[in-house]
Amino acid sequence: MRKIVLTCLLLFHLLSAIGQTGYKPGPENLNARKWFEEARFGVFIHWGVYSILGDGEWVMNNQNFGLREYELLPRFFNPIDFNAKQWAKLFKQSGARYITFTSRHHDGFSMWHTKQSAYNVVESTPFKRDIVRELVDACREEGIKIMFYYSLLDWHRNDYLPAGSTGRGIVGRDSTQSDWGKYIAFMKGQLTELLTQYGTIDGIWFDGHWDKPNADWHYGEIYSLIHRLQPQCLIGNNHHIAPIAGEDFQMFERDLPGHNTTGFGTKAEDIGALPKEVCGTIAGSWGFDIKDRKRKSFQEVISYLIKAGGYGSNLLLNVGPMPNGEIQDYQQERLLEMGSWLDTYGESIYGTQGGFIKPTDDYAFTRKGNIVYLHVLNTKLSKLEVPNFDIGIQSMTSFDKNQKVKYTLSNSTLQVSLPLVVEDKPYVLIIKTK
Template sequence: MNTDDELRLKWWKEAKFGMFIHWGLYAVLARGEWAMAASKIPVTEYEKLAKQFNPLKFNAKEWVSIAKSAGMKYIVITAKHHDGFAMFHSQTEKFNIVDATPFARDPLKELAEECQKQDIKLCFYYSHVIDWHHPHSVHEYYNNTWDYQLENKSFYNYWNNLAKPQIRELLTDYGPIGLLWFDTAGGLSKKDSKEIIDIAHKLQPNCLINSRVSHWPNMGDYQSKGDNEIPMYGEDSRPWETPMTLNKSWGYSDNDQEWKTTESIIFKMVNIVSKGGNLLLNVGPTAEGLIPETSVERLRDVGKWLSTNGEAIYESNPNPYPYEFEWGAITVRSGKMFLHLYHKYCPGRELKLYGLKNKVIKSYILADETKEQLDIDQVYNEESDHHALTIKLPKQLPGQYISVVALEIAGEVKVDQSFSQQASGVITLDLVHAEIDERITKAEWGFKVVHPGTFDVVLVNFKKAGTDWEKEYNETVELNLGKQQLECIPKEDIILEESQSCQYPYTEIHSKLGQVEINKSGQYTLSLTSDKIQRKLETTEIWQANAVKLRSVKLIPSNDGSSK
């Protein structure tokens, strides 16, 4: 990444948290943003909905204020979704909110003015390839074939006469735009993808472009993950962002009331930021122009948590360790390390952290206004090259959901980079960190054991909704640790109701493979052979297509008392 790219990305990497808004003509149907395709509504019938679309309760100041009070730093709103309806006053196409509806106002113009006033970056989503309204839009999969003959489509008619002119309008008529968020580029050529990027950067050199502008690798300024996808730590080499729903729908749906709890949202935000990503959290306003009250309540609660703990989120750097922690997550800033303690997983009155090489100068709870010093004990065993930090925690952690322990340290943070056993005794080996031989579908890890004993071996997978597990996992996996070998067909032994890195449409599944003995501390090598082993693909949406995704192997101290 060159200096110009880094400067363009700086604000976005520091922001960490943004609001996604899916709002369009589909709100009238209240069945989500794919309603037109799902019901194969003819264009002539869909156009009639515009006469019913009159969102008089829309208030740009109120929307931007909701985002700001939630601690969000940017807004990405759907300027045009797959239905082809422009939510701005397009001079290119009359199928837009000003010319086709009784509302006759440009909400994006009003949002642009309000974002300037409240110092929020305004950004636009634009469906550049899918357009069910236009007779010549051509996508690899998702086309309007109920109105139009696919063989009669001429893509460049759409591309040159609608898509590019509207993108130019968005970058010309609405002031400075933080980023353009493109979606589902199926079949778009590399040349056409690059042309859009060049147009955007010519009109607004500082405007960011997300990776969904193209299916070609490394296009755009940063990586958009799959919908609701949270990667494992270290899975991405580029700056990245997770787009996430508050319930299950993006556009407003009156049948979808399955809302994420405030606790879950904060957990996931911390998890994402600790891995170096941004969270783009979606709201789906109604046809009247209101953000649902439940969304507002959740965002208000997240904002309260950030008002106290924002120092550990904004402008932070990711966890410096090559693995995650069961008790929470870590972020860092210059001279400081922040330990995010999930209340429900907090290990009692003491928190142990292995591998921190810096001297801790001061330790306190971030939410504690007095910054009262927490007692700590730091030791180093030279023979085993083992650093251990123990922090005495208060009887009652302040606030809700997550408390942040701030460590002021001497110098820039330095930690043991080996894959090491955690203080809890658990050893987690993520697939993304393995040495992979795809010819024989084998993954191998090296790791350090501090506390030997007997360990239960657990395989962690993510399963997509509707998947037949036995059909997907019908072959034996083989695990080797020294001379010990385990072979079995994984079963759905534990289905996690809550997961930090997994959410709808996926569920985290734990499969028990057996037990292994580790008799002394030191370095070990473990290998796993499975037909589910593959390298992470560089494209965006392929991840969503996997029915079962192998994520990691866990070695968990046995509860039979044999581990030390």
């Protein structure tokens, strides 16, 4: 009997680590997946006390801070220029349909008034305001949906120990206080707060699995908790592996689906059938880096959005606000440029499907009903050739339908004579299919 009990316990823990077994999304969740797939564009926000140091969101790990040293940062965090309503209006103007905000990053600092720890923005900073509350309320006023990034790993709490693949050089941690069960309970307590105190939350975006890939993260319990509290709430996990039972969308960090330019990307064979999201940055880093010189042009970010759509994926484009609460001018400019382009061509992105023709650096296709949208990314081309085009064509016109576009389709090869354009910005042609 003892062996049977031990076997059952072992099986329970194994299934718990794997995911929410037997999970079948209900109508609320399926409807949420539908809006998510149609949204196509969201804004990611990496902001925390790490912004004070101006060296990115990994500064605690990269500079091997001591716990007591890093704990001084909240005393300096007083973002007097933070205006949630201004942020929300900017995101609305960008054309984003949702945001994902870093409620708690790897440094363990919480950006809301959590009761699970005093290490939060209300109790540990002179600002003493619940940033999550203000941002949620402001975005809701603008009709923008809200998702929370939540870090699974923690460089601050001792009960998370032993350290995983990161945080090993952080000074002052006490391994004798390690308690995995306590840490899991802490996370469940925080997630319960986020899902019961701020109204309807549209998604939870987990990160950090890769720090301890063999740990029992109790996903079965955590995913079940989320779906029980808010059945429509979508769950994604940035673990870079195949989807785990209970997850509702699959994300790809700094890479298009099926690509692996980073070296840690998801394998092509691990791409599932769930809604997809690509995340990337306007700057080089996610969090504020005062020395960051890798600023992406409008051409780069809009091409990323279009290519993501061509793969049937959303783009979650990141901003890293400064410690005073302002979003840098050039990042605001990129968002406004995105919004201006989407004001013109949004119907070719929102609510479309992709994945039927693989995007290239020259073009990408999306589809809605019997209309196929051809996005021309390389505006210097006068002609375009697309192999494996097996869709019958009735007509091809400019986006405003005022100009017919010459083309030939023979042996599944589409050749298009492109119109002359003045601006070096991607543009769209409309193909009416048979």
